[in-house]
Amino acid sequence: MTRPAWVLPGTLAALVVLSVPVASAMPRYRLQAIPQLHYDRGNALWELDRRVMACTFCHVNDSGGAPWNPFGQALQAAFRQDAAAGGKARFPDVLYAVLRSGDDADGDGYPDALEVYARTLPGDPHSVPDRPLPELRAAFDAAGGAAQYAPPTPKR
Numbered sequence: 001m002t003r004p005a006w007v008l009p010g011t012l013a014a015l016v017v018l019s020v021p022v023a024s025a026m027p028r029y030r031l032q033a034i035p036q037l038h039y040d041r042g043n044a045l046w047e048l049d050r051r052v053m054a055c056t057f058c059h060v061n062d063s064g065g066a067p068w069n070p071f072g073q074a075l076q077a078a079f080r081q082d083a084a085a086g087g088k089a090r091f092p093d094v095l096y097a098v099l100r101s102g103d104d105a106d107g108d109g110y111p112d113a114l115e116v117y118a119r120t121l122p123g124d125p126h127s128v129p130d131r132p133l134p135e136l137r138a139a140f141d142a143a144g145g146a147a148q149y150a151p152p153t154p155k156r
Ligand SMILES: [Ca+2]
Pocket: 106, 108, 115, 120, 121, 122, 123, 124, 125, 126, 127, 128
């Protein structure tokens, strides 16, 4: 007996999805941040792969939740500031504002946006880019600077 042609690809796809560690849905902010920061590029299964952006990007613990690291706290502060001013900023706008500010939340000498570009953790001073700041900044600027992390235009 021969199998219908669709059985094998379908089974393989299911196996691939099931073999991704912690294949549960990711929190909403992370689902928004990953494409905005281009961490999804070249990874068709990014929505199922928590390794694409570690919880420790914003949180202290690997499993997320409280407390937040200095970068997570910077995002929270920006939300509070916006709310106090009567704003209703969306998460992508807040993320962009924090990155555009040029601040270095973890104080490791690399501004947050450059850490995003280098794929290191902006809230962990032990996670630093492997090249000198001037060299990294030149590459970052050539790639479009902070503007490359502008929020996506909302779909209509
Ligand atoms: Ca860092």
